[in-house]
Amino acid sequence: EAQVTQNPRYLITVTGKKLTVTCSQNMNHEYMSWYRQDPGLGLRQIYYSMNVEVTDKGDVPEGYKVSRKEKRNFPLILESPSPNQTSLYFCASRVNRAEETQYFGPGTRLLVL
Amino acid sequence: RKEVEQDPGPFNVPEGATVAFNCTYSNSASQSFFWYRQDCRKEPKLLMSVYSSGNEDGRFTAQLNRASQYISLLIRDSKLSDSATYLCVVNGRGSGYSTLTFGKGTMLLVSP
Numbered sequence: 733e734a735q736v737t738q739n740p741r742y743l744i745t746v747t748g749k750k751l752t753v754t755c756s757q758n759m760n761h762e763y764m765s766w767y768r769q770d771p772g773l774g775l776r777q778i779y780y781s782m783n784v785e786v787t788d789k790g791d792v793p794e795g796y797k798v799s800r801k802e803k804r805n806f807p808l809i810l811e812s813p814s815p816n817q818t819s820l821y822f823c824a825s826r827v828n829r830a831e832e833t834q835y836f837g838p839g840t841r842l843l844v845l
Numbered sequence: 846r847k848e849v850e851q852d853p854g855p856f857n858v859p860e861g862a863t864v865a866f867n868c869t870y871s872n873s874a875s876q877s878f879f880w881y882r883q884d885c886r887k888e889p890k891l892l893m894s895v896y897s898s899g900n901e902d903g904r905f906t907a908q909l910n911r912a913s914q915y916i917s918l919l920i921r922d923s924k925l926s927d928s929a930t931y932l933c934v935v936n937g938r939g940s941g942y943s944t945l946t947f948g949k950g951t952m953l954l955v956s957p
Contacts, residue, residue: 774949775889775932822888832877832936834945836888 734759736837738823744843745813753808753840755823761835762828764806765790766798768819769839775822781806782829813844848872849935849948857954862923866951868933869915878909878916881932883950889932892918923955 736757745751757764765780767790777790781800795817797809806825810817823837851868858864870878878895893900895907895916906919920927933948 772949775947820886832879832894832945833891836890839886839888841886 734835736823736825736835738821738837738840740840741838742841744845746845747814748812751810751813751842753810753821753823753842755806755808755837756804757806757823757825757835758804759825759827759835760803761825762803763831764800764823764825766796766806766808767822767824768792768817769822770819778808778821813842815844818842818844848946849933851931851933851948851951853949853951855952855954857956858923859956860923860925862955863919863921864923864953865917865919866931866933866953867915867917868948868951869913870933870935870946871914872935872937872946873911873914875935875937877936878907879934879936880905880907880916880918881934881947883930883932885929889947892931920953923953925955925957928953928955 739754762783766778767775769775776792778796779790779798781787784800784803787798800806821840824834826834849870880892881889882892883889893902893907895909899908904921908917930950930952932950935946937944
């Protein structure tokens, strides 16, 4: 089954404790991205990657890092989480940067205390 | 003007009603348009693309008005299962890549 998977789905952590949210897709998509969704603010793109070893900042990259060492994986790293990073995070992928149809992972709900 | 703007709602309608949402966009160079559906606490999923001539998929009809820069979604004969948030998505193409901009969504609540 073609899908985007994320782990963990739910996470409670404390300020400053580094964490990684994994994202994996099995559709051989070149383009992957991370969004956060907050009430009243909608979906905002954090980072995106157009292919292996190619990443770039989205609209709200501060406090986040990403890497794209393999085509299928695109982890999101919070080196020193803060409470304002409490949010619902979605990973997404599409065939390539020109393609429009985007597939989302199931989401990761993060609470930073 | 915000890039993609939607009335957040909620729209409360009874089963069987017809309901319509509008979405306005600011980038006149936008090339393509979509409606996504998002159930509570779940991921957005593509509902339908919006074509210049308008398109229909069962009870759902999407329309595009380029002159006024808005798109619409009409849902006929609403079902309880239509309760969700509907996201308007606009694609502003650069050279060889597409940039998807999401609206904040319109919430629909269909009641028995």
